[in-house]
Amino acid sequence: MIPVGELRNFGIEQNSKFRVLKPWWDVFSEYLCVAMLMIGVFGCTLQLTQDKIACLPSHFTSPTPEAIDCSHIRTYRENATSQLTLVSKPIVKEVFGRKNNLDIHQYVFVNHHCYERFVHWFAKFFPYLVVIHTLIFMVASSFWFKFPGTSSKIELFVSILEKCFDSPWTTRALSEVSEERGEEKLVSWRNTVSKGSSERQTDEEETRVLLRSSSVKSNPEKKATEPQSAPSVLDKKEGEQAKALFEKVKKFRTHVEEADILRVMYVLQTSLKVFKFLVIIIYTSVLVPNIEIVVKCYVPPDLTGFDIYCCNHNKAHLFSKLAYCYICFVGVYGLLCIYTLYWLFHRPLNEYSFDQVRLETGINDIPDVKNDFAFLLHLVDQYDALFSKRFAVFLSEVSESHLHQLNLNYEWTAKKLRSRLAKNASNRLELHLLMLPGLPDTVFEIPEVESLKLEQVKNVTIPASVAKLEKLKELSLVYCPTKLQLSALNHLKEHLKVLRLAFESLEEVPMWMYTLHGLEELELNGPLTNEVSKSASLDSFRELRALRILTLHSTLAKIPPSIVDVALQLQRLSIYNDGVKLQAFSTLKKLTNIVSLELVGCQLERIPSAVFSLINLQELDLKENKLTTVEEILSLQHCRRLVTLRLWHNKITYIPDHISKLHSLETLDVSWNKIRKLPSRMFHCTTLRHLDVSHNQLTSLPVEISILQGLQFFSAAFNSLETLPEELFSCKRLKTLALGNNCLANLSSRVSNLAQLVRLEIKGNRLESLPHEIGDCPLLTVSGLIVDDSLLDLLPSGVRSRLSNS
Secondary structure (H helix, E strand, C coil): CCCHHHHHHHHCHHHHHHHHHCCHHHHHHHHHHHHHHHHHHHHHHHHHHCCCEEEEECCCCCCCHHHCCHHHCCCHHHHHHHHHHHHHCCCCCCCCCCCCCCCHHHHHHHHHHHHHHHCCHHHHHHHHHHHHHHHHHHHHHHHHHHCHHHHHHHHHHHHHHHHHHHCHHHHHHHHHHHHHHHHHHHHHHHHHHCCCCHHHHHHHHHHHHHHCHHHHHHCHHHCCCCCCCCCCCCCHHHHHHHHHHHHHHHHHHHHHCCCCHHHHHHHHHHHHHHHHHHHHHHHHHHHHHHCCCEEEEECCHHHHCCCEEEEEECCHHHHHHHHHHHHHHHHHHHHHHHHHHHHHHHCCCCEECCHHHHHHHCCCCCCCEEHHHHHHHHHHHHHCHHHHHHHHHHHCHHHHHHHHHHHHHHHCCHHHHHCCEEECCCCCEEEEEECCCCCCHHHHHCCCCCEEEEECCCCEEECHHHHHCCCCCEEEEECCCEEECHHHHHHHHHHCCEEEEECCCHHHCCHHHHHCCCCCEEEEECCCCCCHHHCHHHCCHHHCCCCCEEEEECCCCECCHHHHHHCCCCCEEEEECCCCCCECCHHHHHCCCCCEEEEECCCCCCCCHHHHHCCCCCEEECCCCCCCCCHHHHHHHHCCCCCEEECCCCCCCCCCHHHHHCCCCCEEECCCCCCCCCCHHHHHCCCCCEEECCCCCCCCCCHHHHHCCCCCEEECCCCCCCCCCHHHHHCCCCCEEECCCCCCCCCCHHHHHCCCCCEEECCCCCCCCCCHHHHHCCCCCCCCEECCHHHHHHCCHHHHHHHHHC
8 A cells, every 4th residue: 555645645746846826725625635635545445454244144934035125134243152152162142143054155255245245336335436536636737737748838938037036136136126125115105005005004114024035034144233234235246146046037938929739738627627526526426325234135045055245335324424525526627627717708908017016025027927828926925925026027028137237337347447447539538348248337436537438338327426437528339239328418418528329220310319418429320211301210419509510321312301400500521432322412501510521422513513512621531432523623712711622532533623613722632542643733722731542553653743842741651653853852841751562763853852751651662772861861760761672771871870879
């Protein structure tokens, strides 16, 4: 026989790890199964250890069946006692009763014969049926835990739930979230809503204590000193564990919200138990009357001389009572199953709402869950509502981001961040953070930061502590959507001067950008297409009253009309169009105060006529377009203040003579074109200081270059120059002369006339030697002389010495 304790373990303790998914009715059903199992085991024990039946002949001569009456038969015990007394002891008194002259072996035979042939099968096998039915009930109760389609989900859910609830580091994190996020809201809610309800107030206080109870238990030393406090930071190991658990919860939630198989399996399991209950109740109720105390038995008369026996079923009375008790237990079990089905179909189990948890913790972003996840949490609620409350905090982005923030602050200390400070192109002290999981709070402990650049940083929220960065003037957000707290926005309105944004869609452009009234420079890098430019989000430039510089990296079909809103104060407009043709330049005419205009990669085939009306224009950059001719350059004379003209990286083949009309021009860059010859009239722009004609197809330079007495920078590198005009060395103010990668065979000794020469590039030519007079350039040094090493070694030692000591 199987011990009762082991059977109990099979039914309950084997699934103890799933206890959180066993509602009260399932637990009660298990206890009922244990009681029914005890009935079966007790009946089996009696059946196996004691006599089953005792038979006596009805009378000495065989009567007809109709005349049989077994009521006058005494019990088998009295007859057996009389027989044993006659055998074992001498007769001391007269024995009453009928004598049938049968020996003990004949009685044993008759007993077995009658038991096997005439006792009803239900009366014989009732205890075994009880054991079998109970085991079936136990298996049916656990079958959805073991079914292949559900067991993996259930085991994963239970393991996650246990980690969320029992791990000390988890409790510390949840306590941190609960105290910081929910303390004030919980207190005010209790004072207002629960003012007249003492019981609800007690429950809420109990919940708050339980939310932090595991932390106290895990560290008993803190129990007396700080029973309700949690450490403000998590160490690195605990932070990694928290991060891993959050990822596991996310994946599990995504997986189980896609289907409803767990609830279906639970319905099938309960339906199976209800069907089993109905079968047992029906056939047991019908068959229980067949458990008879007195049984009539027919035996062949040639065996004993008697053909009719009256038999007493010894356990019939007890088995009858056990059967009715068993029917009662099965009935209660069936009612619980019916209630389970009612609960499954009556309750809205497809969704689980955390409204109460939001009120108690003050965390408002806990998402409601659906399908299998919701069903599991409903089951957990029947076990202990505190489990689902603690689990809910893990579903909140606030708690997750808070834990990530604690871990991030621990890793990125203020000392480590300060070591990454460097000067940027604007000569500001910049802190550049790349691909971090969040923005460390320690950033705001470095008051010397002037520029903050965040590149591909996730979940950025700039808090009120940004006010500590009093020197912060520049903010760059490269592919990291950012939120601002209200107090942080007020600070940036007053102090922020430069904002650079890179984004993948216009929806990522923060709306708070348009409220920065003190912003002077704005750079947008993203898909600002023609259609999108009509949206309301780009119609708000009018609020940027202090904007002076606007840079757009996009694929625009035309200049956004909203730029007109800041036309009067806008001084510089730069459009980098990534090779998409820009048309409709009428908007440019309204930018009357613009000083610098860059139209890069706009597929321009000619200089837009709208540019000629910009009377205050000083710089014009038309890089990487499709300009082949610039005949309309004459019209640029209307831009009387134009000092810089950059036509580089185009396909220009020649420069027209009327470029000489640009009397105010100081910088001219026509590099990276296809120019074969420079017009002599170009050198009548006497104000030129910077001239770059490199990366063209020039074979010679006009002698009129000597006219440019104010020339300071001249580059003709990467051409096909074979000789240089001697007049070039009459430009005595030259500081940089770049002639590398040409076909020059010699360098004039008049190079010594360039008293202000600082840099000379002649590497990549056919020079066989350098003039000794190169050492007479007082400001030229070895570092500023870019030449083949072999030529430098050919110079006299005295010349090399002068160049080294200059």
